[in-house]
Amino acid sequence: xxxxxxxxxxxxxxxxxxxxxxxxxxxxxxxxxxxxxxxxxxxxxxxxxxxxxxxxxxxxxxxxxxxxxxxxxxxxxxxxxxxxxxxxxxxxxxxxxxxxxxxxxxxxxxxxxx
Amino acid sequence: xxxxxxxxxxxxxxxxxxxxxxxxxxxxxxxxxxxxxxxxxxxxxxxxxxxxxxxxxxxxxxxxxxxxxxxxxxxxxxxxxxxxxxxxxxxxxxxxxxxxxxxxxxxxxxx
Numbered sequence: 001x002x003x004x005x006x007x008x009x010x011x012x013x014x015x016x017x018x019x020x021x022x023x024x025x026x027x028x029x030x031x032x033x034x035x036x037x038x039x040x041x042x043x044x045x046x047x048x049x050x051x052x053x054x055x056x057x058x059x060x061x062x063x064x065x066x067x068x069x070x071x072x073x074x075x076x077x078x079x080x081x082x083x084x085x086x087x088x089x090x091x092x093x094x095x096x097x098x099x100x101x102x103x104x105x106x107x108x109x110x111x112x113x114x
Numbered sequence: 115x116x117x118x119x120x121x122x123x124x125x126x127x128x129x130x131x132x133x134x135x136x137x138x139x140x141x142x143x144x145x146x147x148x149x150x151x152x153x154x155x156x157x158x159x160x161x162x163x164x165x166x167x168x169x170x171x172x173x174x175x176x177x178x179x180x181x182x183x184x185x186x187x188x189x190x191x192x193x194x195x196x197x198x199x200x201x202x203x204x205x206x207x208x209x210x211x212x213x214x215x216x217x218x219x220x221x222x223x224x225x
Contacts, residue, residue: 004157041199043158043215055210090157099146099211100165105157 003027004106006091012112013081020077021109023091031055032074033092033103034066043090049074050097078111086113118202120219126192127224134187134219136202141182144207149176149187151198152218158201161187197223 004025013019025032033056034046048056049068063079078085091106119137126132138147149161162169162176164185169176175188189196201218205211 042217043152043201045212045214048210048212050210056212092157097210099144099205099207100163101211102148102160102163103150103158103213105159108155108157 004091004093004104006089006106006109008109009107010110010112012114014114015081015083017081018077018079019081019111020075021089021091021111022073022075023106024073025091025093025104025106026072027093027095027104029093029095029104030071031094031097031101032068032071033094034074034076035090035092035105037088037090037108039087047074047076048097055097081111081113083113086111118204118216120200120202120216122217123220123222125222125224126189128194129191132189132192132196132221132223134189134200134202134221135184136186137184138202138204139183141204142206143182145204146207147176147178147182147185148203148205148213149174149200150203150213150215151196151200153195153198158215161200163205192221192223194223194225197221 031050033048037043047066052068088108092103094101094103148163150158152158164176177186199218
């Protein structure tokens with residue numbers, strides 16, 4: 001059973017389009033995250049939700065809008081895609097958001113903007 | 115967040131122990147030390163974490179210096195599957211604590 005799943009695995013699209021990436025976790029966790037890993041392999045947190053409430057919002061363009069319909073899902077919608085949005089996006093979850101909680105990551109979604 | 119310093123890369127032989135060092139001289143008294151790894155084309159995977167005492171789990175051991183300014187991740191018997199980028203991360207104590215990934219150390223395992 002996949003603990004943290006993401007769809008799609010690959011996403012190729014044109015500049016200016018709007019796209020969504022979905023994430024689901026079946027671990028019963030209350031906290032979910034989105035990370036971006038760029039071409040240089042740097043992995044940075046974008047957002048975090050705890051019990052459907054936004055708790056971490058890094059300096060991310062307004063074109064990125066996370067939505068958490070329930071504790072098991074955290075989707076990422078991106079408007080007006082730009083070339084620089086090309087990256088691998090990872091979803092993660094944890095039980096709690098404290099410094100000792102381990103995070104479980106999904107397999108990633110590779111987004112390519114042409 | 116306090117920073118960590120790791121070598122860029124390390125090589126090891128299969129079935130031998132591996133010691134991956136991490137320096138964190140500006141660690142504060144309540145920062146947790148976390149290790150994650152990322153296998154090729156996969157998401158990061160939790161390995162181990164600790165605060166002051168050495169820790170063991172099924173994957174690895176974490177040895178923390180007495181002054182907490184450095185730590186070492188120990189893989190007791192490296193396998194080919196352990197080839198990955200290993201990240202040493204400090205997490206500030208408290209709620210809403212972030213994982214801030216650095217460059218990590220790339221471990222290669224020779225058969």
